[in-house]
Amino acid sequence: MANVLFNILIFPGFLFASVFSLTAEYVDRKLCAKLQNRVGPPWYQPLADFIKLLAKEDIVPQQADSTIFTLMPSIAFTATLTAFFCIPLWQTQSVYPFSSDLIVVLYLLTIPTLTFFLGGWYARSVFSMIGAARAIIQLFAYEIPLFLSILAPAMLAGTLSLSEMTVFYSHHPWLVLLNLMNFAIALVALLGKLEKTPFDIPEAETEIVAGTFTEYSGRLLAFFRIAIDMEMVAGSSLLAAVFLPFGFNLGPALGFILYLAKVLFVVALLSLARTIFARLRIDQMINLCWKYIAPAAFLLLVVDLIVKGFIVK
Amino acid sequence: MIRPGRMIIQVLRSLFKKPATSLYPFVKTEMPDKFRGKLKYYPEKCIGCMLCMKDCPSDAIVIKKVGEKKYIAEINLARCIYCAQCVDSCPKDALESTKEFELAKLTRDQLKVVISEETQSSSEPKT
Amino acid sequence: MHSHDFQIPIGPQHPALKEPESFLLTMHGEKITSMTVRLGYNHRGxxxxxxxxxxxxxxxxxxxxxxxxxxxxxxxxxxxxxxxxxxxxxxxxxxxxxxxxxxxxxxxxxxxxxxxxxxxxxxxxxxxxxxxxxxxxxxxxxxxxxxxxxxxxxxxxxxxxxxxxxxxxxxxxxxxxxxxxxxxxxxxxxxxxxxxxxxxxxxxxxxxxxxxxxxxxxxxxxxxxxxxxxxxxxxxxxxxxxxxxxxxxxxxxxxxxxxxxxxxxxxxxxxxxxxxxxxxxxxxxxxxxxxxxxxxxxxxxxxxxxxxxxxxxxxxxxxxxxxxxxTLANVQVVAHMLKDRYLADMPIVIAAIDPCFSCTDRLTSLRDSDSGSKNYMTWPALRSYSIEWHRKQGIDFSDLNKKFKVPGN
Structure with a gap:
């Protein structure tokens, strides 16, 4: 019981996940600043932002549905935190492994986008509603390529359990190279999921103020923001576990450091993408995802299946 | 060649460059020689022609006669727009622009500066 | 305006605008069907x-x-x-x-x-x-x-x-x-x-x-x-x-x-x-x-x-x-350019004329917030106020009025 509480509240649960997501946000912002030849924020900036938002007044708009409006940030936060328990971090096993947990993780990571939609829609401001509609349109565009690109390595490993996948790839390390293209596709889809440039369409500042989050303030916004950070860490951990599955038998200390390095590497790739592209329009984004990325992901799935037929067995 | 991510080389190069940001309050910026900052007034040169008062676009400067051929200037730094027209208008070079630009004060009264022969070139607030 | 159309106020305060100015967009989904511009937020006289x-x-x-x-x-x-x-x-x-x-x-x-x-x-x-x-x-x-x-x-x-x-x-x-x-x-x-x-x-x-x-x-x-x-x-x-x-x-x-x-x-x-x-x-x-x-x-x-x-x-x-x-010459062009375009194009199309709204505003129209009436001052009252103001500046318009036979004088 004490062990379960420790897992949930401290490590790798609430406390560790929160601290790590704030760190990841810092790395993202600092790196982005460095790439843009700026100084960037000091290390405590994400924490300071969080504390400042906590101290601010919560404003629920009069015309908003106050139950859904206030509930959504905590649901987003809980969903990403739960996803965290099912992803193998530095061992081949996650904290609570079970068969087919890959599907559960992917769906848990979809929930934040749904909460953005509901929170924005029920705020009933024009900017939030447009943001909400864009978020859900975008969801349909990136979700398929993301699922397909993660399904391909799972098919190759012949399992839908993340823990069994990591075991499989530590036995067949060279097959990881086959999934590099899938990794690139998953990164693009993750950019869409995290609503980062070039896919920050649902919260495009210059068009619709802050999209979904226009009406959010105070504690509710603070929880939404930390949920997004945690989604970034959980998404990056998932990508690290699926596409960079090496070094799981280095022991706790080294393995843990390697895990941090892997996640921060994925975060760094995301910040790099953020600095070298302009924001696309929603129609261009859907075009890109359906015309190029989804077919490519499907093709790679077929390639993985063929390879599985010839080589593995 | 048209391709996405055209800026990637410059962006990655910036990673190893010093940031372009100037760390202002810690590293002071040197203003150019012609900078139009806070005004300096030489009461002994002033002949009281009041041309500066006449030309000032924002009524920021007031010259007062305090004795025989003795003048004081009251400069309101909050009103001054630092155009330095008074410096150009003065026939006797009794006014001068300095490089001083950090003029923020906590109250409006502190921005009213009186310069006489006694307090010459000092910027003590009027009490 | 169709039943599915809605209006979005862009400005007077909006992140895309660096200066206050009001654009009212009528939208059909992500498409802009029409746009009106209201100038005058920066009138400084x-x-x-x-x-x-x-x-x-x-x-x-x-x-x-x-x-x-x-x-x-x-x-x-x-x-x-x-x-x-x-x-x-x-x-x-x-x-x-x-x-x-x-x-x-x-x-x-x-x-x-x-x-x-x-x-x-x-x-x-x-x-x-x-x-x-x-x-x-x-x-x-x-x-x-x-x-x-x-x-x-x-x-x-x-x-x-x-x-x-x-x-x-x-x-x-x-x-x-x-x-x-x-x-x-x-x-x-x-x-x-x-x-x-x-x-x-x-x-x-x-x-x-x-x-x-x-x-x-x-x-x-x-x-x-x-x-x-x-x-x-x-x-x-x-x-x-x-x-x-x-x-x-x-x-x-x-x-x-x-x-x-x-x-x-x-x-x-x-x-x-x-x-x-x-x-x-x-x-x-x-x-x-x-x-x-x-x-x-x-x-x-x-x-x-x-x-x-x-x-x-x-x-x-x-x-x-x-x-x-x-900018005054270009601002009507914006309304023309945004017709039937996407909302996402709005910021860059407005920015493309390099707008400078503070420079543009030469007049503002005031409205009584209760009645919505635009009449703060009647036209003859404004005229006589203006003539009096100019007289104080040393310019006399009374001769001019006689010359052109302005009614009311």
């Missing part, structure tokens, strides 16, 4: 204030019509005064004015490029162009004593001379800027995401540009070959060689191309000015009282044609000053 001050004081007021093209407005105003007073401005002063004007164009166009990047979510471009813009800002501070309101002009010349060392500094800075501009031309014309967001957006065909009276780079990007620097030369432009950049794209991409290529022309002009600058005085003595007369002055500001009208009556104060900033 500058024209009226000019009538209450002397010409010398007015220079500094007019300079503050716009923060970015402060030299443009000041020069335009002073040219009108100099024409009324019949002053022969020394050649060196004209060359220095041209130099500052071109440096200002460089800083304005670089600023625009950064803002355009920001509007399409490309913040790296914003950071880089504004970093490089610091070079020209430093040069302007070195020459004039300030980064924004240069205060370089005075009636009958310029206030500060340029030394040989400063010339070297400018040449050095121009080389740096030219190299960077070449890089930005490459980025703007070769980066896929930028081209996707700019080309085909905000179409303004040649005929529409002419009919709606577009000016500056907005018109030139639609193939309208119009530039006051060449068509009606002022300052030293008559003696300089440069090309007027036009483009046939007719969209935001074309406007970006026109601006970056104009930067290259500006470097050419700066080099010519420095090479050809004659020696001599930089100012002639100007009278405080300007003789009666009127003049209209035109100037090619970075955003387009700037027009100032000044009427003098023999005193040391102007009787009437009229300022027409380039």
């Amino acid at each position: 500058i024209e009226k204030a000019c009538e209450a001050q002397s010409y010398i004081q007015d220079i500094y007021l007019i300079e503050r019509v716009c923060g970015i093209c402060s030299h443009s407005h000041a020069t335009c105003f002073i040219q009108a005064i100099e024409e009324i007073a019949g002053l022969a401005v020394p050649k060196r002063a004209l060359y220095i004015r041209t130099l500052i004007a071109e440096l200002e164009r460089v800083h304005s166009h670089l600023l625009w490029l950064g803002v355009a990047g920001h509007e399409i979510g490309f913040d790296t471009l914003l950071m880089y162009t504004w970093r490089d813009r610091e070079v020209v800002m430093d040069i302007l501070a070195l020459l004039t004593g300030n980064r924004v309101n240069y205060s370089m002009n005075t009636i009958g010349g310029v206030r500060r001379d340029i030394t040989a060392e400063q010339k070297q500094e400018i040449l050095k800075a121009t080389d740096t800027l030219e190299e960077r501009t070449k890089y930005y031309i490459q980025i703007a014309t070769e980066e896929t995401t930028i081209i996707k967001r700019l080309s085909g957006v905000g179409m303004l065909l040649y005929d529409d540009a002419v009919n709606l009276g577009a000016v500056g780079p907005t018109a030139r990007a639609s193939g309208v070959d119009r530039d006051i620097r060449r068509d009606d030369p002022y300052a030293a432009y008559g003696e300089l060689k440069f090309n007027v950049i036009t483009d046939k794209h007719c969209d935001v991409y074309g406007r970006a191309v026109v601006r970056v290529l104009e930067l290259m022309e500006s470097y050419k002009i700066i080099r010519q000015v420095l090479a050809d600058m004659p020696e001599g005085p930089i100012t002639v003595k100007a009278p405080r009282k300007i003789p009666a007369g009127e003049a209209l002055s035109r100037y090619e500001a970075p955003r387009g044609e700037d027009v100032h009208y000044v009427k003098a009556n023999g005193t040391d104060r102007p009787e009437r000053v009229k300022v027409r900033a380039p």
